[in-house]
Amino acid sequence: MNSDPLSATFAALADPTRRAILARLALGETHVGELARPFAMSGPAITKHLKVLENAGLISRSRAAQQRPAKLEPAALKAASEWLTAYRRFWDEKFDDLDAYLEELQHKGENNDHD
């Protein structure tokens, strides 16, 4: 596991299953059993994903009877979002001219190839 928090957050977000778990959790707290069902995945696999998310600070766990519900923790996401926003702002400034140029190209019906 990469030690710095930003790396941990991005790594956690880099898996579609985990993003889907976050999407589910955005609807409200839920527990392993309820996550395992729609994802067609074993309990232990879900537990591992939750552990990754928890380690990244994206969720926290609690205890309710035999279940251990997970809920979102927005702080880590905020850090990642701010990193991205900062870069985007910087790049958008740098690429303002390019942006306008590309827009122009699109209106002319260009042939786009790279590499």
Place this chain on the structure above:
Amino acid sequence: MNSDPLSATFAALADPTRRAILARLALGETHVGELARPFAMSGPAITKHLKVLENAGLISRSRAAQQRPAKLEPAALKAASEWLTAYRRFWDEKFDDLDAYLEELQHKGENNDHD
């Protein structure tokens, strides 16, 4: 490599070396040799990182004599940023009360004259 673009982007951002490369590229195009030096890393390692970034659509390569400069491509970053922003907005709604509370804590004892 994970197939979907969002996963590829987040995975690319999950490595501190690659984020540092992006930071360097934000200052302007540069080539492998110039990247390998400050990162104390072999050329092939840089090439691999650039390949990951390119695969995620975060950069593009070109050719200038023997060098193959890399430059930023903001589009993929935009997609990731938008994903995060969407989630943050949603969560922030959910966590509005907590946010306000935390803000209050920071201004502990101050006048609070927010709308």
Place this chain on the structure above:
DNA sequence: GCGATATTTAGCCAATAGGTTATTTAGCCA
């Protein structure tokens, strides 16, 4: 305490990631 249910941990495995060095390919110039 016993049994049922929910979750975690322990092993195990295959694939991927991130690094290395050595070799090959691509482009420039005399």
Place this chain on the structure above:
DNA sequence: TGGCTAAATAACCTATTGGCTAAATATCGC
């Protein structure tokens, strides 16, 4: 052409990831 420089590829190594099943642990209801 041949030599020089920059970069990519090949081959290899180790650690991590993401999944599984089987076993262990935690909590509840009785």
